Amino acid sequence: MILKIQIDINIVGKKLLEEHLEKLQLDFTLKGIGEVEINQSISSAKLKELTLGLRKYGIEILESEKDILIQKIKDAIIEMVYMEDKLPITSSVSSYLSDKLKYRYGYISDLFSNITFTSIENFVKLQKIERAKQLLSNSELSCSEIAWKLNYSSIPHFSSQFKNVIGLTPTTFQRIIKKRREARNDE
Amino acid sequence: MQNDSIFVLLADDDEDDRLFFKEAFSNIKIKTIVKTVDDGVELMNYLTQTGNKLPNILFLDLNMPRKSGMECLKEIKKLEHLNDVAIAIYSTSASEQDIEDTFVKGANVYIKKPHDFATLRNLLEEVITINWHYQTSGLNRDGFLLSL
Numbered sequence A: 001m002i003l004k005i006q007i008d009i010n011i012v013g014k015k016l017l018e019e020h021l022e023k024l025q026l027d028f029t030l031k032g033i034g035e036v037e038i039n040q041s042i043s044s045a046k047l048k049e050l051t052l053g054l055r056k057y058g059i060e061i062l063e064s065e066k067d068i069l070i071q072k073i074k075d076a077i078i079e080m081v082y083m084e085d086k087l088p089i090t091s092s093v094s095s096y097l098s099d100k101l102k103y104r105y106g107y108i109s110d111l112f113s114n115i116t117f118t119s120i121e122n123f124v125k126l127q128k129i130e131r132a133k134q135l136l137s138n139s140e141l142s143c144s145e146i147a148w149k150l151n152y153s154s155i156p157h158f159s160s161q162f163k164n165v166i167g168l169t170p171t172t173f174q175r176i177i178k179k180r181r182e183a184r185n186d187e
Numbered sequence B: 001m002q003n004d005s006i007f008v009l010l011a012d013d014d015e016d017d018r019l020f021f022k023e024a025f026s027n028i029k030i031k032t033i034v035k036t037v038d039d040g041v042e043l044m045n046y047l048t049q050t051g052n053k054l055p056n057i058l059f060l061d062l063n064m065p066r067k068s069g070m071e072c073l074k075e076i077k078k079l080e081h082l083n084d085v086a087i088a089i090y091s092t093s094a095s096e097q098d099i100e101d102t103f104v105k106g107a108n109v110y111i112k113k114p115h116d117f118a119t120l121r122n123l124l125e126e127v128i129t130i131n132w133h134y135q136t137s138g139l140n141r142d143g144f145l146l147s148l
Helices: A009-023 A044-055 A065-081 A090-101 A105-116 A120-138 A143-149 A155-166 A170-186 B015-026 B040-048 B069-078 B096-104 B117-136
Strands: A028-030 A036-038 B006-011 B032-037 B057-060 B086-091 B109-112
Touching (some): A065 A105, A120 A143, A120 A155, A120 B117, A170 B096, B015 B117, B032 B040, B096 B109
Parallel strands (some): B006 B032, B006 B057
């Protein structure tokens, strides 16, 4: 037996989108064909889940070329900061990035500043501090070992940059994290 | 996602401070929507009522009548639906002890209220920019501490 079926592709697409967005508990508005506005911030994990979930049905989430490049720059910086070995020194970050991304440094640097409200240098500094925070909270490394690993010229340089960025010294930071954990465990 | 505006909520009983705060946000680069409430009770009512839009970042005055900022902070940390809200303490006092206590209780940012408008604007811009990085760059929120 053959069943004749009529499919309204627009309705299928709309329903599929709605179902996936609702499954992820996102607050959204469908804006005509091919555009959805997400009325909240969305984590990259959720965005990935959404992308993969929709891909099965031939629905692709499009990003602009520039957004993709920004993401690549961030990924490259994060990969660099989280390298197991010692970090490249700050002055060679620009050649590291232009080699890796195959763009002139001036171009990626301008693009980055225009879109993310911060310079690449600042982002690297921020990420290094993030890495330091992670090492301070989860590793047995001493401040001098962390300073060496992240390629700061000296412990005072590391401490002062840390304090400069987050307003607390590495030791105070470590003490707060430790107390927070103790408080959580007491509950 | 890069162009979304950030929803900022302030709980402060001082009317002038609320005005300055709103004014400061009207001239920073990142797009924001700012809402204010007058004290801790009003704040907790807002945060616990279903259907209300939750802030990306909450600025909390420590000294408020009816319910203090510290009490709000403790309650907020017990509410799971508020896990993703960054909390900035916005206070006139800045004793080392206050700062450390609020961080231990789960605050992310501590700002001592500055005396002039230009400094306020710069501080708030810095906080929002860093918070924005936490929102968009997948940084670990557990380590989000900032004292200004």
